[in-house]
Amino acid sequence: MYDYMKAYAGDWFAYTQVTDRMVRTLEKIGPGGVIIADALDREFRTVHSRRVDPADRTRFIVYGHGDLVRELPLFTEEFADQAWEYLVPAIDETSRDCLDEWLHQAAYIHRTAVRxxxxxNARGFDLNGRTRYSTVAQRRAFTDHYADRAHPRLTVTVKVPYAHPRGALSLVRVYDQGHHATGWPRHISNPLMTEPAAHQVREAVDTYQRRTRA
Structure with missing residues (x-):
């Protein structure tokens, strides 16, 4: 699937665009809302991330509510009442111009990460934005962003290395309204480790919620 998308991603969405209405709908959906590039329909669409199967390579998240929460204040600070007029075209241009590179990076994500x-998701965490990719000291990693379905002010990031050499760790971080709350490293090197890892996140977030909102 990647080769197909890699060859045509730049032109595949030439006759569609991310619109003001899509971004406004994203804002209304709230945490868990995402804008996807749908390769089968050749269009961008705003949906809830629970409708996007992580194993589906034909539907790709290009922007999310978490991205909007981070970026809208920056555009408002710079452009005031015209923030939306600049933000929406920026989302549209970035979504199309960077899609080839994002797909290239996503092609290396292993099945453990998909699992x-x-x-x-099964434990109440919804993908809340596009995946971020990074390379440090020639070690590539990607970071997924989640919103807690029960307590949307709480968000989680999971930074995962592409490969798992001996000693490689994933990094989980929990945020409360954007402020770091807690975090820990964990080995998640095969699909059998994903269930206990997700369970640990659920327990940690619930414990933090009880402690801070008691």
Whole structure:
């Protein structure tokens, strides 16, 4: 699937665009809302991330509510009442111009990571934005962003290495309204480790919620 998308991603969405209405709908959906590039229909669409199967390579998250929460204040600070007029075209241009690179990076994500996304979803965490990719000291990693379905102010990031050499660790971080609350490293090197890893996130978030809102 990747080769197909890699060859045509730049032109495949040439006759569609991310619109103001899509971004406004994203804002209304709230945490868990995402804009996807749908290769089968050749269009962008706003949906809830629970409708996107992590194993489906034909539907790709290009923007999410978590991205909007981070970026809208920056555009508002710079452009004031015209923030939306600049933000929406920026989302549209980035979504099309960067899609080839994002797909190239996503092609290396292993099945363990896909399984982890499914386990996180089963425990009440919704993908809340596009995946971020990074390379440090020639070690590539990607970071998924989640919103807690029960307590949307709480968000979680999971940074996962592409490969799992001996000693490689994933990093889980929990945020409360954007402020770091807790975090820990964990080995998640095969699909059998994904269920206990997601369970640990659920327990940690619930414990934090009880402690801070008691």
């Amino acid at each position: 982890l996304r499914q386990e996180m």
